[in-house]
Amino acid sequence: MAVTDHEARADALFHALADRTRRDILRRVMVGEHSVSGLAANYDMSFASVQKHVAVLERAGLLSKRRNGREQLAHGEVEAVRSIASMLAELEELWRGRIARIDALLTHDPEQHQE
Amino acid sequence: MAVTDHEARADALFHALADRTRRDILRRVMVGEHSVSGLAANYDMSFASVQKHVAVLERAGLLSKRRNGREQLAHGEVEAVRSIASMLAELEELWRGRIARIDALLTHDPEQHQE
DNA sequence: TTGACATACAACCGATTGGTTGTATGTTTT
DNA sequence: AAAACATACAACCAATCGGTTGTATGTCAA
Numbered sequence: 001m002a003v004t005d006h007e008a009r010a011d012a013l014f015h016a017l018a019d020r021t022r023r024d025i026l027r028r029v030m031v032g033e034h035s036v037s038g039l040a041a042n043y044d045m046s047f048a049s050v051q052k053h054v055a056v057l058e059r060a061g062l063l064s065k066r067r068n069g070r071e072q073l074a075h076g077e078v079e080a081v082r083s084i085a086s087m088l089a090e091l092e093e094l095w096r097g098r099i100a101r102i103d104a105l106l107t108h109d110p111e112q113h114q115e
Numbered sequence: 116m117a118v119t120d121h122e123a124r125a126d127a128l129f130h131a132l133a134d135r136t137r138r139d140i141l142r143r144v145m146v147g148e149h150s151v152s153g154l155a156a157n158y159d160m161s162f163a164s165v166q167k168h169v170a171v172l173e174r175a176g177l178l179s180k181r182r183n184g185r186e187q188l189a190h191g192e193v194e195a196v197r198s199i200a201s202m203l204a205e206l207e208e209l210w211r212g213r214i215a216r217i218d219a220l221l222t223h224d225p226e227q228h229q230e
Numbered sequence: 231t232t233g234a235c236a237t238a239c240a241a242c243c244g245a246t247t248g249g250t251t252g253t254a255t256g257t258t259t260t
Numbered sequence: 261a262a263a264a265c266a267t268a269c270a271a272c273c274a275a276t277c278g279g280t281t282g283t284a285t286g287t288c289a290a
Contacts, residue, residue: 007135018129019248020122030209032216037266049249051267070257070266078210085203088196094145095193101147134278152236164279166237185236185287 009061013084016060021045022053029063030076039074124176128199131175136160137168144178145191154189 016022021043028034028042040050054074057063061080065072131137136158143149143157155165169189172178176195180187 007138010138011133011135014129014133015247018126018133020126021248023122023125026206027209030206031213035266036268045248046250047267048251048269051269052248055268072267076206076210078207081203081206081210085200085207088200088203091141091145091191091196092193092200094142095191095196098146130277136278150236151238160278161280162237163239163281166239167278170238187237 009083010087012060013062013080016056016062017084019053019056021050022057025050025053026057026062026076029057029074030078030081033066033073033075035068035071035073037071124198125202127175128177128195131171131177132199134168134171136165137172140165140168141172141177141191144172144189145193145196148181148188148190150183150186150188152186 017026024042025039028039036051036054037047039054040047043050054063054065058065058074061077063074063076065074067073132141139157140154143154151166151169152162154169155162158165169178169180173180173189176192178189178191180189182188
């Protein structure tokens with residue numbers, strides 16, 4: 001189902017962002033390319049842990065990797081960030097609709113109730 | 116520490132959004148007020164589960180409740196949604212900065228490397 | 231005041247998460 | 261060819277998560 005796909009993608013995106021180490025990694029790779037070990041050097045945890053965080057971000061589509069010799073260079077995917085922003089914009093739009101409905105109510109126009 | 120507070124808040128916000136039932140609840144309460152049991156009627160799970168989802172959204176600041184008799188009416192907090200949007204805008208800004216830097220490189224101006 | 235309704239929360243359970251160590255597989259350097 | 265480096269991934273573990281049922285408390289209606 002198409003809805004499920006969209007929701008599964010949202011699950012992955014928000015889950016990926018729900019960890020501060022991953023958000024920090026994402027900030028770094030948005031600025032420019034970094035190898036996995038280069039990223040790992042910034043954190044007080046094992047290389048394997050950082051590599052798993054990178055994998056989570058990659059599965060969510062928030063970063064991509066490119067091979068360069070024995071290194072894997074990661075860079076941020078701004079389109080994925082924008083797709084999240086548009087989900088939030090959709091939420092805000094629902095809220096805006098509520099306000100419009102309250103306004104309609106306050107103008108005492110009974111026709112507005114139909115739709 | 117202030118940074119930790121901000122990050123803890125981001126943790127809570129993204130975690131709250133990383134579940135499709137909670138995102139659905141949030142959409143409903145953005146449109147208008149709903150009692151907890153009114154919300155629960157929409158899902159194929161126990162009342163207690165829905166009540167826990169509402170509590171997660173409330174702790175993240177994404178919704179608030181107001182008593183009305185024996186009911187608790189929940190409504191979405193658009194400011195929280197906007198605060199997430201601004202975190203994403205910050206990420207996009209980092210990306211934009213990278214592009215600016217690449218542009219500077221392409222114009223072959225060696226001074227740009229200093230900063 | 232009793233009974234039905236709306237909510238909150240504790241206790242429990244299986245699945246997932248975020249961390250670990252260890253091992254395997256390429257790639258570069260010597 | 262051997263040593264060192266960069267990455268990937270499996271297996272494991274404690275903690276958290278998303279669900280459950282059961283119980284307690286407050287509010288409304290008879």
